[in-house]
Amino acid sequence: MKIAGSLCIISGASSGIGKASAFELSKRGARVVLVARREQELGQIAAQIRAAGGQAWAFPTDLSNPQQAGRLGEQVLRELGTPDILIHSAGAGAWRFLDETPIEDLQRLMDTPYFSAAYLTRVFLPAMLQQNRGLILTVCSPASRLVWPGATGYMAARWALNGFTEALRADLYHSKLQVCAFFPGKISDSEYFTRNTCTENRIPRVGRFIPEITSQQAALGIVRALEHDARAKFVPWQLHLFDLLARWFPRIAEHLAWNTGARRKEP
Ligand SMILES: NC(=O)c1ccc[n+]([C@@H]2O[C@H](COP(=O)([O-])OP(=O)(O)OC[C@H]3O[C@@H](n4cnc5c(N)ncnc54)[C@H](OP(=O)(O)O)[C@@H]3O)[C@@H](O)[C@H]2O)c1
Secondary structure (H helix, E strand, O other): OOOOOOEEEEEOOOOHHHHHHHHHHHHOOOEEEEEEOOHHHHHHHHHHHHHOOOEEEEEEOOOOOHHHHHHHHHHHHHHOOOOOEEEEOOOOOOOOOHHHOOHHHHHHHHHHHHHHHHHHHHHHHHHHHHHOOEEEEEEOOHHHOOOOOOOHHHHHHHHHHHHHHHHHHHHOOOOOEEEEEEEEOOEOOOOHHHHOOOOHHHOOHHHHHOOOEOHHHHHHHHHHHHHOOOOEEEEOHHHHHHHHHHHHOHHHHHHHHHHHOOOOOOO
16 A cells, blocks of 8 residues: 555544554655544644644544544545545553443443444445545454453453454455554553553563564554555564464463453452
8 A cells, every 4th residue: 555645544643553653654645634532632743743744634533423423524525535544543441350340331442442443434435435445454452362351341342343354354355445453562652551540450461471562663563564455463573473372272372361360359
């Protein structure tokens, strides 16, 4: 996929992987549309990109709301045209055992990343199909391929996003639209773990064998995935080894996750 000159929609662009991707893609000549809820952060990022000579627009939107996603789609199509690249990086959600999770949070966990990606893709898909060119990349989580205790709702939502990505690829088989699932390891400088408390200390200790990466390294992985029309990409590569372990030896993976993972507090 050619990045220079492309119109690229990035959800979750106010922080972490989405923000770093916006900078890296604009450096390579993409015109970037930044989407997230926080207006001020998005405005500052767009201004920094423009000051560096890039083209960026901020569209504050709550993507868990289908009406807002619809309005965003209409405005972008009218004012900027059909996107070439969609990057779904919006995501939130604390890690909890099912019985610890407030009932309303079970719904919210699905809102972003799953429903937000589905709504945003749906508004642009007809125009992208007509253009018959483009790439849709979802920032998935290792939690959608490997499982560990104490993050039930989070994992279910990430499996939904991964399933969405695979189903979309099947739907688009006849077209020239590409679909990529991107799997980053733990990000050392993202706000994710400060915004979603009870999460970081639930990463199983076996995860320490996978080096942490920065948001920028994740963004560079996304750039490479786009440039090579990848179907799936893992960054760092050690994560891919764990993924293969879980596929080939599920009982070993389960055992490691249980023995090094979170436990319910004793009553
Ligand atoms: N951090 C990690 O170690 C890691 C590792 C693997 C996978 N991931 C996955 O990668 C994704 C991005 O993670 P990150 O580290 O970049 O997290 P982050 O820094 O917390 O960024 C999440 C982004 O999603 C946006 N967002 C949340 N709810 C939204 C909504 N309803 N509508 C629109 N935007 C919304 C947030 O912006 P606003 O608050 O401004 O809306 C923010 O820009 C997540 O799905 C996460 O599960 C993260």
